[in-house]
Amino acid sequence: MARVTLVEVFNHRITQKYLQRSGIHHAVTVAENALKLAVEENVSPDLAAKSALLHDMGHYEWYRDGKWDYAEYRKHDIHAIKGAERAHKLLIRLGEDRLVAKEVSLAVLLHTDSYLPFELNEKRTDLQEVVAEADALDEQPGGKHHYKEMDPSEAVKLLHVLDTKIEDHKL
Template sequence: MRRVTLVEVFKHRITQKYLQRSGINHAVTVAEYAFDMAVEMGVGPDLATKSALLHDMGHYEWYRDGKWDYDEYRKSDIHAIKGAERAHKLLIRLGEDRLVAKEVSVAVLLHTDSYLPFGLDEKRTPLQHVVAKADEKDEQPMGLHHYKQMDKSHALKRLHDLDRKIEQVLTKNNDSA
């Protein structure tokens, strides 16, 4: 089955809608971190980067009196649950392999434990660990990482470069298998 690229995922209208809320810069940066970590840890870079790119697409906007209410967001946050659902539907619509879509959506679901009454550190798979650590690497206090700006054309260039790197790793792995 054909691999759905990060560029294809990014260009989809659903991705565009939800990455506007959570921050294109954050999504692309976390995908790049996830690639490096995945290669280092022997995790599939395609799954890691897709999961990382889509990890925050479940974000809601929590405003009070026209201003972002970070405390209300933290109290009511279920973005990982909504994001997992959206990521799965999106990937299936794009023609992604069903098992890939499932793995990505579960990694999106478990990239944070902020909505759970318990921690996940020792329970995550290597893929889920990579996505969580890549997200943590870009985090800033009070959610400021969601407000860093990136032009869409610059994001596409970086994702195209990342797609090329993923293809190189996948080709290398297939050649040595």
């Protein structure tokens, strides 16, 4: 079975729909961070980069009185749950290996514990920890990291570079 590339994942209409909400710049930056961390931690760069690219695809917008209400969003946030399901369904549609789709989905689910009544300290797998750390490296107060802009064509170029690094790492 051929590896589903980051570019293929990014170009899918479902990914395009949801990354517009959470921020293409953030998704690509976290994928870059995850690839570097994965190599350092001896974790699959492919799984780490895919998980990182899709980690926030469960985000949604929470408006109150016509204005974005970040505090209210955080109070009701379940984006990791929604994102895990969307990521799994997307990868299966793209023909990804079922075990890869499952591992990516779990890493998306557990990249944050903001929706849980407990912390995930020392409960994550190495892959899940890499994705959580990669995300934390790009976070900014008030969710500002979700509003950095990146043209989709630039994202494709950067993801192509990551795909090449992933392939080179397999050799």
